[in-house]
Amino acid sequence: MNFHQYYPVDIVNGPGTRCTLFVAGCVHECPGCYNKSTWRLNSGAHFTPEMEAQIIQDLNDTRIKRQGLSLSGGDPLHPQNVPAILTLVRRVRAECPGKDIWVWTGYKLEELTPAQREVVDLINVLVDGKFMQDLKDPALIWRGSSNQVIHYLR
Numbered sequence: 831m832n833f834h835q836y837y838p839v840d841i842v843n844g845p846g847t848r849c850t851l852f853v854a855g856c857v858h859e860c861p862g863c864y865n866k867s868t869w870r871l872n873s874g875a876h877f878t879p880e881m882e883a884q885i886i887q888d889l890n891d892t893r894i895k896r897q898g899l900s901l902s903g904g905d906p907l908h909p910q911n912v913p914a915i916l917t918l919v920r921r922v923r924a925e926c927p928g929k930d931i932w933v934w935t936g937y938k939l940e941e942l943t944p945a946q947r948e949v950v951d952l953i954n955v956l957v958d959g960k961f962m963q964d965l966k967d968p969a970l971i972w973r974g975s976s977n978q979v980i981h982y983l984r
């Protein structure tokens with residue numbers, strides 16, 4: 831998996847203070863996409879074991895308390911990202927007690943494959959669906975267009 835940005839302290843992408851990772855790779859090609867540079871899977875930089883360890887360490891850093899981890903992109907549930915994302919969310923669940931995980935994807939919850947579903951079974955919140963320009967509403971929180979749904983899963 832490749833990624834574009836990692837913010838160790840972020841107050842914009844999800845509730846509270848968070849760690850946020852923007853991964854590379856998205857097949858949805860939504861007109862008006864705010865993050866076109868992330869579409870190619872091989873764009874950005876390689877997501878290394880060191881980066882994974884850094885995220886775990888940041889989530890457990892008691893000097894700046896984080897509510898959890900946000901995974902966006904690109905699409906964290908792009909089939910080629912799923913193995914690395916699954917490893918990461920498993921580690922967060924096992925090693926970062928009390929931290930929540932939010933994931934943004936262009937897929938709809940009901941159309942996920944069993945592999946994508948494995949990730950979703952471990953997270954707290956899924957914001958799903960493509961960005962649709964004609965349903966864009968700047969007043970919406972945590973989503974860009976009104977077709978997207980915030981699923982509170984646990």
Ligand code: SF4
Pocket residue numbers: 856857858859860862863864865866868903904905935936959960961
């Ligand atoms: S799902 Fe997100 S990243 Fe992918 S094309 Fe749509 S808006 Fe852009």
